[in-house]
Amino acid sequence: MNTLRLDLENYRDLLAEYIRTKDERALYQAEQFSKQSMQQNISPEEIINVHLRSLQELYPELPDYILDSFDFLMETMMSYGLAYQEFQALREKQLELKSEISVAANMQKTLLSTTKPEIEGLDIGALSVPAKQMNGDYHHFVIDDEGSLGVAVADVIGKGVPAALCMSMIKYAMDSFPELRMDPKYILGSLNRVVERNVDSNMFITMMYGMYNTEDNTFSYASAGHEPGFYYHKERDEFEEISAPGLVLGVSPDSMYEQYQKQVDEGDMIVLLTDGVTECRKGDDFIEQEEILEVIREYKDLPSQEIVENVYKYFERLQDFQLRDDFTLIVLKRDV
Amino acid sequence: MSDQSCVYIKKEWDIVAARQMGRDIATKVGFGTVDQARIATAISELARNIYLYAGSGKICFEAIETVQKKGINIKAIDEGPGISDLAQVMEDGFSTSGGLGAGLPGVKRLMDEFDIVSKSGEGTTIESTKWLR
Known part of the structure; x- marks a missing residue:
């Protein structure tokens, strides 16, 4: 025509x-x-x-x-x-805004990037996928001056750009800590003060901070209102919740955090996550904790990185490939 | 340059009088029906703004002619509360338009030139011109 x-x-x-x-x-x-x-x-x-x-x-x-x-x-x-x-x-x-946000998202990726360290005797897997363009979850690995691994998993209550901006601040606060070994409870305590002073009072951050001591294979952790993680005992073939009491960051200037410690045996596994994992939904129903554990159990013998990727794929499919919340999953497995 | 003619806006029906006067002048200048309709719509918006937000004011028209071109100049003058955030009222999708594309951004689209001066507490003057093509 x-x-x-x-x-x-x-x-x-x-x-x-x-x-x-x-x-x-x-x-x-x-x-x-x-x-x-x-x-x-x-x-x-x-x-x-x-x-x-x-x-x-x-x-x-x-x-x-x-x-x-x-x-x-x-x-x-x-x-x-x-x-x-x-x-x-x-x-x-709108198109303009979209492209600006995607530039910002890329910038955020660079800003918040963390390298997964290689540690002898510990197999690490980590995956963080934003639901929208900007990620409101954050995870961070750091090796201290004595060779222990520090791992942080955090979630801003809220999504999108404000959440992402907030996370950038956390990242810089953590970067400014000395390289001396610091106990998880102190790290959370000082982050809490940073957040309390600098962030709008209606924005909260939950965080789980853990430290894996490679010398004696212990894992110490503290939590600021964060989603409980899981500990897998290989010998008993059992999962156990990892949680610690503590207020979310930014609520009160003098929050204190309690610290707990676990002895990690060969083949044991530490699973840290955000509520994007536990609040996955099947249709209108939340999934049960049992289902998450079953899925992790199914892949537990794979290398850690493959575990997190397979678990992610499972839940992505379950939600018709449309994440409702940012999804972050970290697995630390002591090599056999 | 010809003389200015003004219509005072105090009640809703004055908007009609302003449209009528604007259309008459536009016709004399030589605008076709489409442009007449656009000019009349722009006048409605300006006059309605005065009626709704300033209470009273006036709309003045002037047929203008330069060496190269002819056109119509419309001034909307009020002594109302003024507009504190001009950038906001000129933003699409904001203000009175309610997604109808009207409001001041609509006037700007309908006309060729658009200028607005406003002082808080002293009033607003909007000047807009459409050229005959």
């Missing part, structure tokens, strides 16, 4: 053809005409004008009241044209 010209002559000919034949083909062409007009930002009042002038050319004897009625129609269509133009402008703005 030849390309349509958006001019009076073309419209008039199409109209004449339609009036003569009542042919669907002419109507189809009118539809094309309408689409192209929109692409070229031609407003409804202009189309009405083209229609009126075509009529005048085709039927020079047209009575005045018919002609006048088009002025009336034109006036009634004005708002539609304006609304359409506004819609177009807003759409452009």
Whole structure:
């Protein structure tokens, strides 16, 4: 089909053809005409004008009241044209915002990036996937001056850009800690003060901080209102919740945190996560803790990185590939 | 340059009088029906703004003619509360438009030139021109 010209002559000919034949083909062409007009930002009042002038050319004897009625129609269509133009402008703005957010998301990725360390005797797997473009979850690995591994998993209550901005602050606060070994409870205590002083009072951060001592294979941890993790005892083939009492970061300036310690035996596994994992949903129902553990159990003999990836794939599929919340999962497994 | 003619806006029906005067001048300048309808819609928006937010004010029209072009200049003047955040009222999707594309951004689209000066507590003057093509 030849390309349509958006001019009076073309419209008039199409109209004449339609009036003569009542042919669907002419109507189809009118539809094309309408689409192209929109692409070229031609407003409804202009189309009405083209229609009126075509009529005048085709039927020079047209009575005045018919002609006048088009002025009336034109006036009634004005708002539609304006609304359409506004819609177009807003759409452009939206695309702009989208691309800005994706730049910000990339920046955030760089800012918050953490390298998964290689530690002899400990197999580490970590995965963090944002539900939207910006990630409100955060995890961080650090090796202290005595060679122990510090691991943080955090979740901002809230999603999107504000949550992401908030996380950047946490990251810098943690970077500013000395490299001396610090107990998890003290790390949470000082992060709490940073958050309390710098973040809006309606934004909270939960965090689990753990330290794996590679010399005596102990895992010490403290929690600031964070989702409990799991500890897998290989010998008993049992999971146990890892949790510790403590207020979320940013609520009160003098929150104290309690620290607990576990002896990690060969083949034992520590699982840290965010509520994006535990609050996965099947349809409208939350999944049961049992289901998470079953899935982890199914893959427990794989290397840690493969465990987290397989668990993620399972829940991604369960949720029809649309994450509702940011998903972060970390597995530390003491090598056999 | 011809003389200015003004319509005072105090009640809703004054909007009609303003449209009428604007349309008459636009017709004299030589605008076609489509542009007449656009100018009238712009006048409605300006006059409605005065009626709704300032209480009273006036709309003045002037047929303008330079060496190269002819057009119509519309001024909306009120001594109302003024607009404190101009950037916000000029933003699409904000204000009175309610997604109808109207409001001041609509006026700007309907016309060729648009300028607004407003002082809190002293009032607002909007000046807008459409050129004959």
